[in-house]
Amino acid sequence: MDPLDSPSSRPNARLTTRASPQGIAADLVAVLVAVTSGEPRVLTIQDQRALPSGPFELAHRSLQSGLRAWVERQTRLPLGYVEQLYTFADRDRAGTAAQHAISISYLGLTREQPAFGEHEARWRGWYDYFPWEDHRVGPPPLMEQTLRPGLKAWISVAPDRAAQRARRQRAEILFGLDEHSWNEELVLQRYELLYEARLIPEATRGNAPTPISANAVLLDTLGHPMILDHRRILATGIARLRAKIKYHPVVFELMPDTFTLLQLQRCVEALAGRQVHKPNFRRLIEQQELVEETGETSQDTGGRPAKLFRFRRTVFAERAIAGTKLPISGA
Numbered sequence: 001m002d003p004l005d006s007p008s009s010r011p012n013a014r015l016t017t018r019a020s021p022q023g024i025a026a027d028l029v030a031v032l033v034a035v036t037s038g039e040p041r042v043l044t045i046q047d048q049r050a051l052p053s054g055p056f057e058l059a060h061r062s063l064q065s066g067l068r069a070w071v072e073r074q075t076r077l078p079l080g081y082v083e084q085l086y087t088f089a090d091r092d093r094a095g096t097a098a099q100h101a102i103s104i105s106y107l108g109l110t111r112e113q114p115a116f117g118e119h120e121a122r123w124r125g126w127y128d129y130f131p132w133e134d135h136r137v138g139p140p141p142l143m144e145q146t147l148r149p150g151l152k153a154w155i156s157v158a159p160d161r162a163a164q165r166a167r168r169q170r171a172e173i174l175f176g177l178d179e180h181s182w183n184e185e186l187v188l189q190r191y192e193l194l195y196e197a198r199l200i201p202e203a204t205r206g207n208a209p210t211p212i213s214a215n216a217v218l219l220d221t222l223g224h225p226m227i228l229d230h231r232r233i234l235a236t237g238i239a240r241l242r243a244k245i246k247y248h249p250v251v252f253e254l255m256p257d258t259f260t261l262l263q264l265q266r267c268v269e270a271l272a273g274r275q276v277h278k279p280n281f282r283r284l285i286e287q288q289e290l291v292e293e294t295g296e297t298s299q300d301t302g303g304r305p306a307k308l309f310r311f312r313r314t315v316f317a318e319r320a321i322a323g324t325k326l327p328i329s330g331a
Contacts, residue, residue, distance in 0.1 A: 028067040029053040029105045029230065031085065031237030032077070034112035034123065035254045038266040041112055041123040042234060045074055048124050050227045051234065053103075067106050075121040081109040081253045085236050088229055105233045107240055109253040126238060127273075129223045129231055132175070132190070133238070134273045135182055146221050147175060147199075154197035184272050187239040191232060194222065201225040202232075242272055249290055252311040260298050260306040261285065289315055 030052045032043040045052055054070030068079050085105040112123050127134045132147055134140055151171045158164040174190050176182030195203045200222050225231060245251050251268055265281055285291055292312050297305035 025055060026102045026104055027053050027055055028070055029103050029233050030067055030071050030079070030082075030108055031105060031234055032071065032079070032108040032110060033126075033237065033241065033254070034110050035267045035270050036112045036123070038263075038270050040126045040238075040270045042126045042129075042237075043075060043077070043121055044124050045121050046227065047120070048122055049225070049230075051230045052121065053230075064106070071108075077110065077113065077121075079108050079110070081250065083107050083240075085233070085240060088233065101228070103229060103233060105236060107237045109241075109250060111254065111256065126234065129226065129234060130187065130191070130238065131221075131223050133184075133187060135184070136269055136273060136275055139176070139182070142221060143175070148177065150199045150222075151175070151177075151197065154199065182274075184274050185239055185243050187242065188232070188235045191235040195232070200231075202229075245271055249311075252290070255311065258294050258296070258308040258310050260308060261291075262306060264291075264309075 030043070032052065034041045034043075043052060044050060052071045052074050054066070054074070064082060064084075067082070071077065071079055083106065085107050088103040088105065131140060131142055155164050155167045155171065158167050170193065172178050172180050174183075174186055174193055191200075194200045198204055202225055223231075226234065241250070245268060251264070251271070254267055254271075255264060261282055264285070265276055265278065268281070269275055290312055291309040294308045294310055296308045298308055299305055
């Protein structure tokens with residue numbers, strides 16, 4: 001069943017089509033993802049500071065049809081795989097606009113191609129917005145150089161020792177500090193902590209003072225900001241996709257018609273921000289019988305020719321997939 005047709009989603013649609021004294025409006029926001037040359041990319045507009053979006057209108061047959069209409073109008077790109085993410089309705093996270101905006105977000109998967117349309121749409125690497133999330137070659141330098149000092153300053157201004165301990169434990173768990181391991185799925189929780197600690201530009205909008213002296217440096221280094229709550233929505237999309245690739249073969253929506261197993265592995269690693277265990281990964285792919293050899297090879301490997309494979313959509317359609325359980329490791 002399309003999530004848009006579920007009972008839980010219909011009240012949102014009714015709410016957004018009515019006028020109210022508070023000026024409630026609904027925006028449909030798309031996190032449109034592609035993986036190009038081993039790098040995860042997201043489609044942006046407005047000088048790469050916004051995700052494709054537009055208001056839900058009475059003429060739209062459904063929320064999803066409204067989203068597709070806005071994305072195609074703004075970018076001239078048709079949407080393929082789409083699923084609903086989350087509905088955001090926090091007044092204090094949407095800037096200083098008089099209207100109370102509800103953001104209904106969606107995740108879409110595609111292959112990168114030039115975008116046109118009403119807005120200057122561009123693809124951009126999602127690690128430009130979340131540089132602390134890329135651990136493919138180990139923790140990025142900014143973890144120690146920038147994040148740890150900023151988090152330490154935030155912990156130090158807690159009102160008492162108990163609050164300091166709680167903040168320290170939360171920071172260590174979410175960012176994999178000290179004896180804690182990195183959990184790639186906690187993208188949104190990490191972003192929310194940085195917002196709460198006022199270590200990112202979105203949290204300092206308005207006239208509120210910046211409480212931590214280190215913030216002036218941090219604001220320039222912790223990724224590119226986005227308008228309104230769009231970076232929070234992007235974090236939600238990344239977290240959803242990182243979790244989903246472990247139990248559902250959505251990764252094939254991002255692959256070309258034919259590919260090598262190394263290309264498939266690099267795509268998974270790009271999304272997860274982690275390395276996978278190569279032998280286990282290949283063994284798992286073979287066991288699930290989701291790919292088949294094409295009988296052809298690729299010469300674009302920099303070494304020996306590699307076998308080309310294709311996704312077996314008929315196999316996927318015929319049986320329920322219990323889970324891909326991709327062997328992501330910290331190696």
